[in-house]
Amino acid sequence: MATGLSVQISEVVKRYDSGLSPLKGVSFQLEAGKFLALIGPSGCGKSTLLKMIAHLREPTSGKLLIGRGEPEERRLAYVFQDAQLLPWRTVLGNVTLPLEILGASKVEQELKARKALERVGLIDFEQYYPAHLSGGMRMRVSLARSLVNEPNLLLLDEPFAALDEVTRLKLDRDLRDLWQESQMTVIFVTHSISEAAFLSDRIILLSKKTGNIQYDLINPLPSHRTQETRALPAFAQLTQDLFLKFQDLEA
Amino acid sequence: MNQKLKKIGLPICAFVAMITLWEFAARIKWINPFILPEPSQILNSLIQDKVELWSALGVTAFSVTISFGLSVVLGISTAILLFTSETVLYAFYPYTIFFQTVPIIAIAPLLVIWFGYGIPAVVASGFIVSVFPVIASTLTGLLSADPALKDLFRLYGATRMQALVKLYLPGSLPFVMNGLRISGGLAVIGAIVGEFLGGVGIGSIIDVARAQQRIDKVFAAVLLASGLGLLLIKLIDLTSYVLLKNWHPSEGSEE
Ligand SMILES: Nc1ncnc2c1ncn2[C@@H]1O[C@H](COP(=O)(O)OP(=O)(O)OP(=O)(O)O)[C@@H](O)[C@H]1O
Ligand SMILES: [Mg+2]
Numbered sequence: 001m002a003t004g005l006s007v008q009i010s011e012v013v014k015r016y017d018s019g020l021s022p023l024k025g026v027s028f029q030l031e032a033g034k035f036l037a038l039i040g041p042s043g044c045g046k047s048t049l050l051k052m053i054a055h056l057r058e059p060t061s062g063k064l065l066i067g068r069g070e071p072e073e074r075r076l077a078y079v080f081q082d083a084q085l086l087p088w089r090t091v092l093g094n095v096t097l098p099l100e101i102l103g104a105s106k107v108e109q110e111l112k113a114r115k116a117l118e119r120v121g122l123i124d125f126e127q128y129y130p131a132h133l134s135g136g137m138r139m140r141v142s143l144a145r146s147l148v149n150e151p152n153l154l155l156l157d158e159p160f161a162a163l164d165e166v167t168r169l170k171l172d173r174d175l176r177d178l179w180q181e182s183q184m185t186v187i188f189v190t191h192s193i194s195e196a197a198f199l200s201d202r203i204i205l206l207s208k209k210t211g212n213i214q215y216d217l218i219n220p221l222p223s224h225r226t227q228e229t230r231a232l233p234a235f236a237q238l239t240q241d242l243f244l245k246f247q248d249l250e251a
Numbered sequence: 252m253n254q255k256l257k258k259i260g261l262p263i264c265a266f267v268a269m270i271t272l273w274e275f276a277a278r279i280k281w282i283n284p285f286i287l288p289e290p291s292q293i294l295n296s297l298i299q300d301k302v303e304l305w306s307a308l309g310v311t312a313f314s315v316t317i318s319f320g321l322s323v324v325l326g327i328s329t330a331i332l333l334f335t336s337e338t339v340l341y342a343f344y345p346y347t348i349f350f351q352t353v354p355i356i357a358i359a360p361l362l363v364i365w366f367g368y369g370i371p372a373v374v375a376s377g378f379i380v381s382v383f384p385v386i387a388s389t390l391t392g393l394l395s396a397d398p399a400l401k402d403l404f405r406l407y408g409a410t411r412m413q414a415l416v417k418l419y420l421p422g423s424l425p426f427v428m429n430g431l432r433i434s435g436g437l438a439v440i441g442a443i444v445g446e447f448l449g450g451v452g453i454g455s456i457i458d459v460a461r462a463q464q465r466i467d468k469v470f471a472a473v474l475l476a477s478g479l480g481l482l483l484i485k486l487i488d489l490t491s492y493v494l495l496k497n498w499h500p501s502e503g504s505e506e
Contacts, residue, residue: 088421097407
């Protein structure tokens with residue numbers, strides 16, 4: 001399995017034509033293979049930053065260096081808030097899509113897609129259409145699609161925000177396990193403090209007011225996470241700490 | 252089941268009741284048969300003139316099929332062309348809107364001059380009125396692709412061709428089918444208008460029968476023409492159902 005990509009962001013500014021400038025000189029470095037959670041109030045520019053890291057949007061100024069900056073080494077995947085599946089394709093057809101675009105052989109496409117579906121527990125549903133799946137299942141398909149090209153940088157933008165809590169806790173655990181099995185770098189945008197605390201190695205809190213990083217901390221929790229992790233005093237302390245920082249921002 | 256019975260049974264009952272009332276009203280001379288012939292007379296014409304009517308219907312069906320077929324193929328290709336080149340889109344799209352408003356009845360005589368009497372003028376007339384809804388709806392469909400999905404294709408480095416085939420075209424299908432539904436009805440109307448002047452098919456029978464004051468025959472011909480339109484639209488509905496049933500809410504995947 002390929003090693004993850006590092007991410008270096010220096011003095012990144014994004015200004016929209018409307019004059020709105022959500023990001024005003026953000027800088028940070030993320031080592032390869034880390035799991036970063038990006039949190040902050042609504043409208044602070046989390047999605048904007050994530051899209052710039054994916055090269056889907058250009059920064060107004062500043063630099064983003066992904067890995068060594070060579071396009072060939074880049075194998076990105078992006079998970080959106082709603083599953084964003086192609087409704088005219090079956091589950092299997094949705095998961096093979098990235099490989100199809102990359103020009104893999106039919107055999108390889110299906111082999112890898114089935115492996116990805118197995119990892120998210122949906123192997124029995126490969127012939128279903130998205131319209132016939134629950135929201136949680138659709139999100140799993142989306143996750144399988146993002147894993148199928150064995151990304152070295154996985155970007156997720158509030159992927160589980162619309163799901164019920166039990167499903168979300170389950171998917172959080174699955175994602176953490178998937179990451180630990182691989183060596184990919186993950187950047188996970190969320191509104192949820194406890195989700196950020198549970199998943200990450202590192203948490204960055206963005207401020208809407210300053211358009212910059214407000215708080216950047218290493219997650220002190222043990223790296224093996226289970227449901228019991230959420231009951232640890234350290235977990236309670238971390239979420240409380242984050243909550244207070246978050247509150248400072250809103251004030 | 253009961254609901255289905257109601258949906259089919261009630262319209263049939265209403266139909267029988269209305270026809271009976273109409274027949275009755277005509278028989279006791281409440282209605283002037285020169286204005287509105289009684290149903291039995293229309294039926295009579297359908298039987299008596301059946302060879303003439305059905306062969307004319309065949310000619311009309313042929314023209315409609317050709318003009319509708321041309322509209323589908325050329326309409327969708329034109330929309331793709333407009334979509335792939337912004338220059339072409341800006342240069343020509345306003346005109347496609349403009350042409351849509353041209354009254355076919357006014358230019359039908361010109362078509363006869365250009366294409367001569369007969370089927371070519373009829374096909375041209377059917378095509379002209381039915382192609383624009385296909386262009387407009389296909390283009391709308393192509394332009395309304397989800398921005399997040401567009402990002403997804405960019406992320407994986409999809410070529411323009413890959414994005415067109417795997418994202419834009421399938422995504423536009425519900426729009427296209429809606430356009431075809433409108434276009435199918437218009438193709439029949441356009442062809443009949445063409446036939447008024449082109450001298451063939453059901454349109455010509457309507458024209459001649461009217462001149463001979465055979466109102467019953469006019470009605471019989473109109474009935475067949477409507478049947479043709481209905482058949483075409485049902486075929487389009489069926490195609491739409493088959494293509495979209497698995498994924499689009501308009502075809503009941505929400506059950
Ligand atoms: N295409 C755009 N044009 C103009 N302004 C935009 C555009 N996209 C985002 N913005 C603005 O930039 C700001 C940051 O948007 P962004 O979507 O990055 O926020 P966010 O942190 O992801 O918020 P949320 O948590 O609600 O998703 C918002 O105020 C938004 O209105
Ligand atoms: Mg966002």
